[in-house]
Amino acid sequence: MLLTLSHGATLVAIALRSNKRSHLQLSLSSCYITWARSSSRRVDWGAANIGPNWSSRASLEIANSGRKTSGQEPMQTQRCAVITGVARSRGIGRQLAYSFINQGYKVVGVDVQEPNQADDKLSLESFLFVTADVSDPAQAKHAITEAAQWCGNQIHVLMNNAAKLPHVGKEDPLKVFADTVAVNLNGAYYMSQCVQPYMPVGQSSIIHISSTRAYQSEPNTEGYSASKAGLCGLTHAQAISLAGKVRVNAILPGWINTDDAGDGVLRPEDHAWHPVGRVGIPEDVAQMCLFLCDEERAGFITGQEFVVDGGASKKMVYPE
Numbered sequence: 001m002l003l004t005l006s007h008g009a010t011l012v013a014i015a016l017r018s019n020k021r022s023h024l025q026l027s028l029s030s031c032y033i034t035w036a037r038s039s040s041r042r043v044d045w046g047a048a049n050i051g052p053n054w055s056s057r058a059s060l061e062i063a064n065s066g067r068k069t070s071g072q073e074p075m076q077t078q079r080c081a082v083i084t085g086v087a088r089s090r091g092i093g094r095q096l097a098y099s100f101i102n103q104g105y106k107v108v109g110v111d112v113q114e115p116n117q118a119d120d121k122l123s124l125e126s127f128l129f130v131t132a133d134v135s136d137p138a139q140a141k142h143a144i145t146e147a148a149q150w151c152g153n154q155i156h157v158l159m160n161n162a163a164k165l166p167h168v169g170k171e172d173p174l175k176v177f178a179d180t181v182a183v184n185l186n187g188a189y190y191m192s193q194c195v196q197p198y199m200p201v202g203q204s205s206i207i208h209i210s211s212t213r214a215y216q217s218e219p220n221t222e223g224y225s226a227s228k229a230g231l232c233g234l235t236h237a238q239a240i241s242l243a244g245k246v247r248v249n250a251i252l253p254g255w256i257n258t259d260d261a262g263d264g265v266l267r268p269e270d271h272a273w274h275p276v277g278r279v280g281i282p283e284d285v286a287q288m289c290l291f292l293c294d295e296e297r298a299g300f301i302t303g304q305e306f307v308v309d310g311g312a313s314k315k316m317v318y319p320e
């Protein structure tokens with residue numbers, strides 16, 4: 001199905017596709033266009049152009065031929081990246097999407113929840129959002145199939161960034177452990193297995209976003225730490241299994257500020273605690289990802305772990 005707008009300036013559009021229900025909804029106040037036709041939900045999400053009197057000038061075309069906003073076939077030569085965990089506008093996944101799009105990639109963002117707010121940095125031509133729970137093998141497969149279809153059957157990069165984050169709550173610890181490992185580790189494996197048939201040999205990378213918590217812990221974060229350490233094991237195992245085909249590496253971020261409140265939550269001592277003099281930002285992780293996915297610069301690197309933590313994990317810590 002195709003959704004196009006004939007108009008000028010800025011609008012954020014969301015198209016939801018469903019097999020069970022079919023409706024077209026225009027929400028003028030929020031400048032969203034929502035189209036739903038299935039419960040296996042796919043969201044095309046990005047910015048299009050629309051003029052001030054757009055409601056009178058906009059026209060919607062709904063065609064039965066997949067998502068082609070320009071009427072052209074997807075470019076086979078353009079590199080394509082799938083990134084999980086993109087829903088939060090200040091999260092690392094969203095920054096990965098920006099950074100790879102800026103490098104000319106088409107990006108497919110996958111998340112179990114829909115994006116928390118509209119984002120005019122993501123255009124319909126460069127970004128596709130697919131709703132999926134990566135801990136469910138069928139949904140992981142669905143996400144990759146949708147991505148491959150949109151990307152012309154070639155996916156050059158998979159970044160497994162989605163995660164259940166550590167938190168100390170009152171839930172059953174066995175359930176927390178199982179759920180955390182299911183998303184953070186099993187989900188990364190499922191996505192990796194599904195993507196392999198679409199990865200061009202010698203031009204492709206899988207990046208697992210692990211954590212320095214693979215090696216360091218706070219109390220009661222067993223599931224998170226075990227899953228992040230598991231990603232390090234998965235990294236070297238896949239690097240050997242996929243030798244000569246796909247390079248596989250892990251990034252272990254330290255403290256990266258993704259708080260919705262921004263820099264205001266950080267104290268001077270938080271910055272000063274880091275040997276580089278600041279808390280990390282999502283761009284720090286994105287730069288490492290870009291480097292590792294660049295065949296010319298990083299083609300000799302596979303099976304490795306890269307800590308991006310401002311040197312914090314190298315500090316000797318004494319009792320206060």
Ligand SMILES: NC(=O)c1ccc[n+]([C@@H]2O[C@H](COP(=O)([O-])OP(=O)(O)OC[C@H]3O[C@@H](n4cnc5c(N)ncnc54)[C@H](O)[C@@H]3O)[C@@H](O)[C@H]2O)c1
Pocket residue numbers: 084085086087088090091092093110111112113132133134135160161162163164165183187209210211212252253254255256257258
């Ligand atoms: N922020 C940090 O300080 C830090 C440090 C080390 C590692 N990391 C890692 O970086 C990654 C991104 O973290 P962030 O801080 O940007 O948090 P975030 O909350 O923005 O990212 C996690 C995303 O994963 C999604 N997700 C959760 N369960 C899912 C599922 N079942 N299927 C699909 N998506 C799912 C969430 O909806 C969310 O959008 C995570 O892997 C995290 O472990 C973050």
